[in-house]
Amino acid sequence: MVRAVWNGAVIADSDDTVVVEGNHYFPRDAVDAGVLSDSATTSICPWKGLAHYHHVTARGQVNKDAAWYYPDPKEAAEAIRDRIAFWKGVEVG
Template identity: 85%
Template sequence: MVQAVWNGKVIADSDDTIVVEGNHYFPRAAVDAALLSDSATTSFCPWKGVAHYHNVTADGQVNEDAAWYYPDPKEAAAAIAGRIAFWKGVAVG
């Protein structure tokens, strides 16, 4: 079982993650959506496509752009469609 934890809150919990470039991508259904809010931030990866971000809020604190996902990944990254990954101090393991 892999968990994503930040500020004492479990954000995601799943035994069905896909690891890409060292990052665990969790199924969206395994992520506590109540802890996420949309961000206007995007970034581009040449082989995955355009990433969109979520802020993570736990115990009254906000971790901006701490979660990302590819809503329409390129064919080479099709396996991560519908999945979310974390960084910026979110402990994954």
């Protein structure tokens, strides 16, 4: 079981993650939707496509752009469609 924890709160928990470039991508339904809020931030990966971001809120604190996902990944990254990964201090393991 892989968990994502931030600010002492479990924000995702799954035994079905996809690891790409060292990052665990969780199924969207394994992530606590209540901790996510939309961000206007995007970035481009040459082989995965256009990433979108979420802010993560746990125990009253906001971690801006701490989660990302690819809503329409390129063919080479199809395995991470509708999955969410974390960074910026979110502990995954």
